[in-house]
Amino acid sequence: MTRPLVITDCDEVLMHMVVPFAQWVDAEHGVLFRMEDASFAGALKRKECGTPLEAAEVWPLLDGFFRTEMARQTPIRGALTAMAAIARHADIVVLTNVGPDHQAARAAQLSALGLDAPVIGSRGGKGEPVRRLLDERQPSVAIFIDDLAGHHHSVAAEAPEVWRLHMVGEPAIADKIAPAPHAHARIDDWAAAEDWILARLTENIPAPSPEIA
Structure with missing residues (x-):
């Protein structure tokens, strides 16, 4: 053993993660993160019209956050x-x-x-x-x-x-x-x-x- x-x-x-991620996508991508249930992808909506992001759009945002913004995490x-x-x-x-x-x-x-x-x-x-x-x-x-x-x-x-x-x-x-x-x-x-x-x-x-x- x-x-x-x-x-x-x-x-x-x-x-x-979600709080600094939400601050970043709001400021840099015009996306609001409002988690109303357990769905992460469903929480992402365009500020200008309120429509949810497509599933294919979510990972590029996550990838961008982890690539350049991890210093925001505490x-x-x-x-x-x-x-x-x-x-x-x-x-x-x-x-x-x-x-x-x-x-x-x-x-x-x-x-x-x-x-x-x-x-x-x-x-x-x-x-x-x-x-x-x-x-x-x-x-x-x-x-x-x-x-x-x-x-x-x-x-x-x-x-x-x-x-x-x-x-x-x-x-x-x-x-x-x-x-x-x-x-x-x-x-x-x-x-x-x-x-x-x-x-x-x-x-x-x-x-x-x-x-x-």
């Missing part, structure tokens, strides 16, 4: 302190869907804030990359943290032994997002989340395997 492993998302878990309250405490008990890997193109910039962003952890810039569901990490590292226990319910479903299907924590650390959208049904817990505050994570690490046992629909 090797050291426990915590696999965490970045945006809205470690770093604020840490979620308590995230870095919690990561420092967790690192005394487990290895940490940041698994973020910014894609390979922005992986190095994300690693540099977090390193500048004192979090020197491996960063994987993935695309799509996170179940497969989590499974690969488990197979490579063979941790005694593993915990996955993400703000998107779809990733919890993906991880539950591919790596059911992983404990899954649903966290939406951005207060501006947390109440718009329902608890992920395939997560073991929903906690949006890092002080409480740190306690929950450390308890799972202390127990050092795999998560119970659910039936995945």
Whole structure:
């Protein structure tokens, strides 16, 4: 058995993203971000007429933000302190869907804030990359943290032994997002989340395997 492993998302878990992104698309692209439900793409509307952006228009905006505007992001309250405490008990890997193109910039962003952890810039569901990490590292226990319910479903299907924590650390959208049904817990505050994570690490046992629909 090797050291426990915590696999965490970045945006809205470690770093604020939607608020600086909304400020940028408003100022630079004439787009309003108004999240009324769990749909990120549906929250983007043209200021001049109020029509939603097409799905094909959303990724270029996200790509542009991550390419040039990551300096606008700031840490979620308590995230870095919690990561420092967790690192005394487990290895940490940041698994973020910014894609390979922005992986190095994300690693540099977090390193500048004192979090020197491996960063994987993935695309799509996170179940497969989590499974690969488990197979490579063979941790005694593993915990996955993400703000998107779809990733919890993906991880539950591919790596059911992983404990899954649903966290939406951005207060501006947390109440718009329902608890992920395939997560073991929903906690949006890092002080409480740190306690929950450390308890799972202390127990050092795999998560119970659910039936995945």
